[in-house]
Amino acid sequence: MGYFSLSDEYLLNIDKILERANNSWMKVLQSEFNISKKRKSEESRKEILHGVMFGSIPFETFIEWLCHVELEGNNSIFIYEAEENDFLSHTTVDELYEATQQNVVPIYELNPKTLTDITLVNVKKNLNPEQLLYSLAAPAKIHNKKNQDSLEFKKHIYLAYIVVDFGLKTVNLYMHPTSGLFSICTMPKKRELDELAWLFMKYFTDNILKFTYKNPEWLHEALSRISSEYFAHNNPLINLKVNSFLNNCMDEIIEKVSFFDSDIKKEDSLLRIKSGIKNIYESELVDIHDRIETNIKFHVFLQQSDRGATQYKANSRGKAFSYAESKDIIQKMSEHAELFNIGIVHFVEKKQYPYIVKKSDKYFSLKKYTTSGTEKEVIDDVLRKLNRYKHEIESIYSYSESDNLERRIDDVKA
Structure with a gap:
């Protein structure tokens, strides 16, 4: 079957689908078959059709390309x-x-x-x-x-x-x-x-x-890890000072707080105070000693918790959070409710691809945060990065379940 053997009705059907090809998608054929790019999209489409008519573009290749006309949109x-x-x-x-x-x-x-x-x-x-x-x-x-x-x-x-x-x-x-x-x-x-x-x-x-x-149950833990990795300071000096502070000063501070106000003696109240003091001290150390940048899989620009009722986003364009401005807020959200959705930024060289990752009971989704198109290879890369979190999480749970089973067997034997 070739282009000239098609009926007028079939040729008209091709024209209607071809009208949906944007400049980015036409570039695929233009680059591969050396087809001229014109100033107007309509003229570029005609050049592609001429390429099909005169054999520069194989008919089967053209039809497959036509079927994929919206594969790389902002899907x-x-x-x-x-x-x-x-x-x-x-x-x-x-x-x-x-x-x-x-x-x-x-x-x-x-x-x-x-x-x-x-x-x-x-x-x-x-x-x-x-x-x-x-x-x-x-x-x-x-x-x-x-x-x-x-x-x-x-x-x-x-x-x-x-x-x-x-x-x-x-x-x-x-x-x-x-x-x-x-x-x-x-x-x-x-x-x-x-x-x-x-x-x-x-x-x-x-x-x-x-x-x-x-149900992709692993995803909540994966989203939490992505957020934690992005907001980690990665500075061993800060870790050293925080641990020293906890070991040498915290008990004395909590004791003085309890002495000052005898009503604050409940364990959950004391835990919150400890956490608050630790976070304040750690934040001050980050301001003094700075973060150490590391190669992380994703940057983060949006976080939703409590089934989406609480939301914090960097801006309307999918740019990543500033560490200094956002860490404390994100930490509070994580402490008080389960992470629901997260906005991630995937980098390919200098180009950024922001997506919102959402979980459902039957699937999870990636939703483009901007209107620009995305190459299928980019989606493949993002999914493979997420899959690494899945394997890490499921292997930990699998080991934990196996360990618990062995303990139960030992208890029965005893």
């Missing part, structure tokens, strides 16, 4: 883990690819006026990292931009992406925040895309790979 990513311990152990990338490739419907056959169900339009195999990338097209409605004052809608093909990651053992759903989106598969969009994610995951588990969603 929300939903990460699902499996309850099954042997998830993805009984199949390979090649086997799953072959099993699903036969169900692909070419994207140029889809028309927004006639599309009624979620449809698989492309499967791509990646070897490093080992992944399958599924492109799904769904019937949708968007608000007609030409008449903002009316409730006029037009039919639209919504594109979502699912990555099966064999290395991480996860299924990752990418959803694009399409401007004016009103509904997908007749389901109205509310404030967040979370409430529509299940549509694509149901299609996936019904037609491609069935599994049971697992």
